[in-house]
Amino acid sequence: MGKIISVHSFRGGTGKSNVTANLAALLARRGKRVGVVDTDIQSPGIHVLFNLSPERFRYALNDYLWGKCRIEEAAYDVSGVLEGHRLKDAGSLYLIPGSMRTGEITRILRDGYDVGLLNSGFQELMERLELTHLLIDTHPGVNEETLLSIAISDILLLILRPDQQDYQGTAITVELARQLEVEQMFMLVNKAINPQDFAALKQRVESTYHVPVLGVLPLSGDVAILGSGGIFALANPEHPVTSVLEAAAQRIDAA
Amino acid sequence: MAPESPSSAGFRASDLLTLSPAERRILQWLMRRGSGSVREAAERFEIPEAEAGSRLDALEQRGFLVAEGVAGRKSYRLKFGRSRPAVGGLPSGIWGKLDGS
Numbered sequence: 001m002g003k004i005i006s007v008h009s010f011r012g013g014t015g016k017s018n019v020t021a022n023l024a025a026l027l028a029r030r031g032k033r034v035g036v037v038d039t040d041i042q043s044p045g046i047h048v049l050f051n052l053s054p055e056r057f058r059y060a061l062n063d064y065l066w067g068k069c070r071i072e073e074a075a076y077d078v079s080g081v082l083e084g085h086r087l088k089d090a091g092s093l094y095l096i097p098g099s100m101r102t103g104e105i106t107r108i109l110r111d112g113y114d115v116g117l118l119n120s121g122f123q124e125l126m127e128r129l130e131l132t133h134l135l136i137d138t139h140p141g142v143n144e145e146t147l148l149s150i151a152i153s154d155i156l157l158l159i160l161r162p163d164q165q166d167y168q169g170t171a172i173t174v175e176l177a178r179q180l181e182v183e184q185m186f187m188l189v190n191k192a193i194n195p196q197d198f199a200a201l202k203q204r205v206e207s208t209y210h211v212p213v214l215g216v217l218p219l220s221g222d223v224a225i226l227g228s229g230g231i232f233a234l235a236n237p238e239h240p241v242t243s244v245l246e247a248a249a250q251r252i253d254a255a
Numbered sequence: 256m257a258p259e260s261p262s263s264a265g266f267r268a269s270d271l272l273t274l275s276p277a278e279r280r281i282l283q284w285l286m287r288r289g290s291g292s293v294r295e296a297a298e299r300f301e302i303p304e305a306e307a308g309s310r311l312d313a314l315e316q317r318g319f320l321v322a323e324g325v326a327g328r329k330s331y332r333l334k335f336g337r338s339r340p341a342v343g344g345l346p347s348g349i350w351g352k353l354d355g356s
Contacts (some may be wrong), residue, residue: 112337116265116334119335123289140262145338148268
């Protein structure tokens with residue numbers, strides 16, 4: 001059975017979607033069958049990193065939640081981003097995007113949806129696409145969707161910046177995850193400033209939360225220049241940022 | 256405190272934080288597998304079937320589960336509610352639970 005991995009941050013702007021897309025691509029590059037669901041229905045965006053323009057997707061997660069399609073009909077094969085970067089042939093990458101239509105986003109906010117469909121959609125995706133890993137890109141903060149994702153996850157990956165607001169918020173998420181007895185929890189620190197401090201920072205975060213830190217990513221101008229125009233780790237295989245992401249993907253794969 | 260009256264709204268993920276660990280584990284188990292019988296629950300949690308049955312029935316009575324099939328061969332699945340239109344809203348009790356109050 002495949003693994004469900006929720007990628008979460010308490011606050012916005014941590015680089016959560018970017019990290020999710022990179023980890024998904026690196027896992028697929030290693031021959032895994034990977035799905036990514038954009039459950040950030042209020043502010044979807046991860047499709048941009050996979051070069052999937054809204055004009056190209058007929059159905060989105062929203063359509064599935066309203067019973068307009070089966071979940072696999074809202075899944076797009078984005079394995080094309082791996083071309084020229086594969087280590088193994090078998091890997092596949094699927095994305096279930098959130099709708100970018102204003103009316104559909106506001107409809108979710110206004111009318112809600114059957115949460116049971118979201119839950120069964122995750123399980124059906126795992127089964128029908130024969131996924132080894134399903135990454136859930138969650139909405140920042142704590143809401144029903146976040147709790148649902150955490151509750152069904154095998155692995156919870158928390159993304160945080162070295163920032164006092166992130167530290168406090170992350171403590172809440174860690175506490176919730178412990179109450180829900182998530183099997184494995186990891187952290188990834190993003191947008192760290194001083195490379196000389198990275199080892200100490202990792203140690204501080206680990207000793208504060210008692211959660212393993214998969215790596216510390218710098219605030220990178222190179223990542224900013226790419227501007228979500230692709231998967232950074234694939235475009236820059238020798239970059240130090242990619243090394244950290246690769247190590248994180250390896251750890252998740254082994255978990 | 257855990258709600259004692261049946262939930263007409265159905266199960267919500269935030270309910271997990273208000274339940275006992277034993278009840279919560281059953282619901283999380285059903286979230287992943289879709290449905291389960293008394294025997295399967297008893298095997299999964301290594302408890303007698305009578306105990307598994309009474310836990311499942313209690314969750315059904317509280318409106319979190321629906322049972323299908325006849326007695327002895329009943330299968331339980333979650334009865335989810337709708338997401339709240341005001342996305343992000345959570346019962347205030349959760350924060351109290353986190354505070355230990």
